[in-house]
Amino acid sequence: MARAIVLVASLLIIGNVLFTHATFSPTLIVDMAKIIMDNYCSPEKLVGMKEAIDAAKGNTEVLNIPDAETLANVLSSGVQTTVSDPRLKVSYEQNYVPAVPLKMPPLPPDQLIAVLQTSIKLDILEGNTGYLRIDHILGEEVADKIGPLLLDLVWNKILPTSSLIFDLRYTGSGDVSGIPYIVSYFTKAEPVIHIDSVYDRPSNTTTKLFTMSTLLGDRYGVTKPLIVLTSKNTKGVAEDVAYCLKSLKRATIVGEKTSGGSLKVDKFKVGDTDFYVTVPSAKSINPITGSTWEVVGVTPDVEVNAEDALATAIKIVNLRGRVPAIIEGSASLIAANYAFEAIGDSVAEKLKGLLANGEYGMVVSKDGLETKLSADLKTLSGDKSLKTTSNTPPLPPMDYSPEMFIELIKVSFHTDIFENNIGYLRFDMFGDFEEVKAIAQIIVEHVWNKVVNTNAMIIDLRNNLGGPTTAISGFCSYFFDADKQIVLDKLYDRASGNTTELLSLSELTGERYGSKKSLIILTSAATANAAEEFVYIMKRLGRAMIVGETTAGGSHPPKTFPVGETGIFLSIPTIHSDTTAGPAWEGVGIAPHIPVSADAALEVAKGIFNKHFAGQK
Template sequence: MAQRSPPLLLTLLLCTLSVNSSFQPALVLEMAQILLENYCFPENLVGMQEAIQQAINSGEILQISDKKTLAAVLTVGVQGALNDPRLTVSYEPNFTPVVPQMLPSLPIEQLIWLVRNSVKLDILNNNVGYLRIDRIIGEETAAKLGSLLRDNIWDKVAQTSSLILDLRYSTAGELSGVPFIISYFSDSESLIHIDTVYDRPSNTTRELWTMPSITGEKYGKKKDLIILTSKRTVGAAEAVAYTLKNLKRAIIVGERSAGGSVKVQKIRIAQSEFYITVPVARSVSPITGQSWEVNGVSPMVNVIAKEAVAKAKSLLVVRSTIPKVIQSISDIIKRYYAFTDRIPALLQLLQSTDLFSVVSEEDLAVRLNHDLQTVSEDPRLIVKYMQDDAATGEEDLYNIQDDMKLLRELVDTTFKVEILPHNTGYLRFDKFVKLSAEAKLEELMANMVWEPLKDTNNLIIDLRYNTGGSSTSLALILSYLQDPSQKHHFFTIYDSPSYGSKRGVYVLTSYYTASVGEEFAYLVQSLHCGTVIGEITSGTLMHSKTFQIEGTDIAIIVPFINFLDNNGEFWLGGGVVPDAIVLAEDARHILNGYGTMYISSQKETNLLLIGSNLKSTYLLSYQNQ
């Protein structure tokens, strides 16, 4: 609660006040004295009485004859001075104090009736417990009804798989009952300091701790607990919700609670018919250093009160999938992730990550993605919420049978071949095709694509619109750019022409170039077998598989191949920076205009492809002549 300077504000207030003959200035001083002796924030009152006396003695007070108006003006003043909306002054000539009923003194039959009318227990589908408590009974009453509460409520609740604790209608209760409820939803490993209550009239402080043992079986802290609140939830129920929320034991669903007080008293000002309502005790949580008073408990999931039960049920469904999601992601990483040395740390993270406040599948995906990328330092390892996206475990590639007619149509529609001025070959393909089981597709590519280009002086490979495809054809196309004397190839070329490295090879890129397309550009640079011209590529990740977690809209994308370049560094799939950066639309025009370009740096390079889930490891060596 923000603090203001009471002397100045009360001085300004009282300078606007005056009283008729029936209301003496001494009454204002009496009000100040009540605050000094009873207000639960006495540190905010320093200098107030002196300021009031000074204002009265100044003679600047105006006449206010109507007593209710005076009470309203005093209320505005004292609330503004102390920034506390609970402080009110009222004029009540017929006020009759209400003495609160002491529950422990009631006959046992009345206590049983009260509990049965303020507590409701149901067991919902999937063994979800629903417990509605409209009044939190105090420690003495709970002790008196111990066996009844244990047998009819708490032991039945303990057998449920998860629990919805409904406090939306809890408008009464005693703070001394809070430790029992907190203890029921915690373990007995160590006691927890849950609240500190300061009482101003007695100037005493009382600490509330969890109990070392309770009658009956504890619910513990492992099963899901959702607490429902509304704007009517007040007092001890707020203390329960606030504490369990900040202990990370319960998810709060519903509306912000009322923001009540530990204890408020209406005190008569001297012998007049004016009363001042004062909060005489305050709560301070040792967990947060703050309180649920005045501001209330804010929910973690905001819904109107009448929709809270339905929201809680759907949330429990999400929560129930978390262990399965964690296990599935762990298994996928263990089986497929290419950085095998990082797997133990990732598995440990998944088992220890704090998912207490996860309230949706999207929320779960965001948190897991952040944690996994932080530990792995690999932007390709992605957990994402798919919902409307179709996630599959295989790449969306061309995959046709070995039908020669269909294969010929595939090559014809995929590859565009031209001979440009200055005997410059031009090859554009927007997708890397998936190789068939046999060699028919490679033979067709050799005859239909590479044979027309083999005698050109230079070759332009246009990848400006290439968005990826299958990496199986990548090595094949690279092989055509090598010398026939090359010792190591990914594939055997069946009587195919070889373009070699003595002529200029220029690869055009744009920010559309993605996945296997940018991998090709990267290899051309790394192997020094061509010049990359155009825009920085998209940085789309490649050599990854997408796995959707069964029964959810969560998927994990796992890289199963890593690249180690000739400098011994891993390439994690970031955008490829061209050797010559120009706008993509100008790249081909520049080449046509200037004719021959050549690579000035030629040296032996090696590229090692490491795949943790591959049957073979290949070493591709390229020797420039």
């Protein structure tokens, strides 16, 4: 009721404007309000309108305005603001002649062909891509009359194409009955799909639109790429077609947001005056989304200026044409190289299944394809390291002076000595063996010698993201004795099919920590890759207690593989730890002996050691 009163008040307020050149009866306002109340497509916005109009009937205030057009403009603004609908309009038109719906006259075939060729533009682009532009959407009656001619001149030339660009950038008119016709050519015959519900306010009826099981000619099908071009001039029935195809996920919309028009707009004369009220008298509610394109427009999947839409669509079509080769090439690389053969085979088959099911049919950019492919590979394999990647070449080695190395090491490593002579060592990345070997003496002097003579040690890997595993055997060796070589792990290389033993080293730079003193390793969900291999070895050999969170479940450093000449690259783990004694850590992580939050892990470890050494006193 309140909204309706505000509406009528907004219509009447002009009576307070102090102009003296013309006079209009307040009944004009009441008559306009009645037209809106009886015909506006969303009556829920007009609750209480009748009562408000009855209350306004007694208003005898004279509307003083300079001219009728000024009144019409102000009334339009008031109505549009109150109902939040720019389609409602009031106009003053002294010579208005109602438009008569155009009907196609009986034309000889040659003239009919000329008319169709003018209103429909058809082309076959490079790569067997069809281009079809229609500026008016024909209704059922007309389509039935000229259907065979449309098949011969247009549709049968489109059918053999590999993809279609459907241009609705200039389509501002059409018949509602043509919506199911167009949509059905891009869907299956069965089952029929409920694609729209159209509520007509004057008749208070709702018409459900369904796809059609029987059509003239063949369907384009549901798998070939379909791109619909739109602009701010795409209106009404064309918007509904675009929205239906988008909601069905059958088409990609490229271009500008559409006008946000209406399926049906009626123009009503106000009494015996020359004022008219334009009212959207029907509305569309999509049964799939539960929403509508009216007022708000259809938002494109790829938003570009209308003049750039065709070129953008061609790029998308070309990308989609390469997608099968990209997916099949990725599947082959994974099957041939992934560290765990059975998983690699399974991922490859499932990936090809996604392709066959059309899961990659809606990609619109190379970046989008890479993102989706990465997500699918992670889901199918459970391995975060199996993904798309960039092919960024490694940076050349820096030529550091000894002083620069010392400063770098001070930043990279953190040491401390806690109560009871407990050593603490933190570093957040593993380095390549050759690089570490070259500066081993500097690391020993400025890091290792600070903690090597402690009674026990805490190694903090909570923030260690991994790195190369080439230095793992050397680092592990500091915590075992020199008199016995130990098999730390066995590594299976899928590329060569060989298994190699990772052995402790007999010679090291600096003093060993040895196998007798206690060791606790701190972990978190961020502990990954090379750091996990170290934790895995130390836990499996019973050399350290693990405190913290289950690790990330990464992999040995993956290799980068190009997917043919596509410009897409895959990161594929090709090596895994020995699984003969049970599951390795790749993909699942390493569970700690004592699970606590990463934030609490250090205090827990210190408490364990302090209690241990207190018991020895």
